[in-house]
Amino acid sequence: MLSLLFSKRKASNTNCCLGISFDTERVSVAVTQKTEDGFTIQNSHSARIETSLGDSLKQVCKQIGAPNCKANISLSIEDSIFHKIQKPNVPVEERDSSALFLMKDRLKQSVEETLLATIEYPEGCRHDDQLMAIEVKRSRVEEIIHAVQDAGIEINAIDVMELNLGEILAFDEDMGKGVALLVEHENGVSLLLYRDHALYLIRRIQDIPDLVGCLPAPGNAHMADMLLLEVQRTLDYYDSLMSQPAPGHLLLAPSFVDLKPLAEHLDANLGPRVDSLDLNAIFEMTEPLDTGAQKDALGAIAASLREAQ
Numbered sequence: 001m002l003s004l005l006f007s008k009r010k011a012s013n014t015n016c017c018l019g020i021s022f023d024t025e026r027v028s029v030a031v032t033q034k035t036e037d038g039f040t041i042q043n044s045h046s047a048r049i050e051t052s053l054g055d056s057l058k059q060v061c062k063q064i065g066a067p068n069c070k071a072n073i074s075l076s077i078e079d080s081i082f083h084k085i086q087k088p089n090v091p092v093e094e095r096d097s098s099a100l101f102l103m104k105d106r107l108k109q110s111v112e113e114t115l116l117a118t119i120e121y122p123e124g125c126r127h128d129d130q131l132m133a134i135e136v137k138r139s140r141v142e143e144i145i146h147a148v149q150d151a152g153i154e155i156n157a158i159d160v161m162e163l164n165l166g167e168i169l170a171f172d173e174d175m176g177k178g179v180a181l182l183v184e185h186e187n188g189v190s191l192l193l194y195r196d197h198a199l200y201l202i203r204r205i206q207d208i209p210d211l212v213g214c215l216p217a218p219g220n221a222h223m224a225d226m227l228l229l230e231v232q233r234t235l236d237y238y239d240s241l242m243s244q245p246a247p248g249h250l251l252l253a254p255s256f257v258d259l260k261p262l263a264e265h266l267d268a269n270l271g272p273r274v275d276s277l278d279l280n281a282i283f284e285m286t287e288p289l290d291t292g293a294q295k296d297a298l299g300a301i302a303a304s305l306r307e308a309q
Helices: 053-064 092-102 138-150 161-169 221-240 260-267 291-304
Strands: 016-022 026-035 038-048 071-075 080-086 114-120 130-137 155-160 179-185 188-195 198-205 249-252 273-276
Touching: 016 138, 016 291, 026 053, 026 291, 038 053, 038 291, 053 138, 071 138, 071 161, 071 291, 080 161, 092 114, 092 130, 114 138, 130 138, 138 155, 155 161, 161 179, 161 188, 161 198, 161 291, 179 221, 188 221, 198 221, 221 260, 249 260, 260 273
Parallel strands: 016 071, 071 155, 179 249, 249 273
Antiparallel strands: 016 026, 026 038, 080 130, 114 130, 179 188, 188 198
């Protein structure tokens, strides 16, 4: 199981890439076609989980005619907990097991119920003696693996959504400077920072349940300004404690409503330029996706774009 978790595996020979994402209520599938010029999102579909994960996945795959190829699986943001830990003084191949033992009192569940993988921070961010440790629940991963296998799909790799989203942002012209993404999820809003295709920082923003509630409106300036303050604090941390230049671009992940007024408010008050992320403007689409469909399919599309290294 750990051989699939967060690992870069050999790419399939087919030009079609299959991405699958699960959250607590929905399963989403996306099919991406590699082309000479990049990628085309051939199809995507999301559906509420009505019975079992496996049956729901079968129905979605049947709906879109998913190709017979290996799939990249994206766990939801709620499925993972990121920790910053001191780098254990052990060989690289022993880091995960050592970190699991050292973190036993910080885990959300028991050691036996935890899968944990460690990732090095990028060079030059003053975190050389630390690691990112990603904690996921073993039974949740097993449930997803069984559902995918029950649907007759072979798994290429399993990642958390925070890692996969960098595949979408990789096409941003400011990736060399840094790109930030504000994404809402079931338990709130997170700010992710990427640079040169690497994940640098994750911040779960407290007391802001979603981006919709931050839309500037008469009598609602408080939430928009609270979000602005938290974003600025995160960028200050990124600058002062990680020695990184300000990102060139901040994107708001798709929501069920138009977030352009919020993007304009942040753009007027922050250093980086701010826009709403529109997948239709980045990728060739067989059919354009509205913002709600983009929100549902975001994790699956990101997983389908995952590059083997």
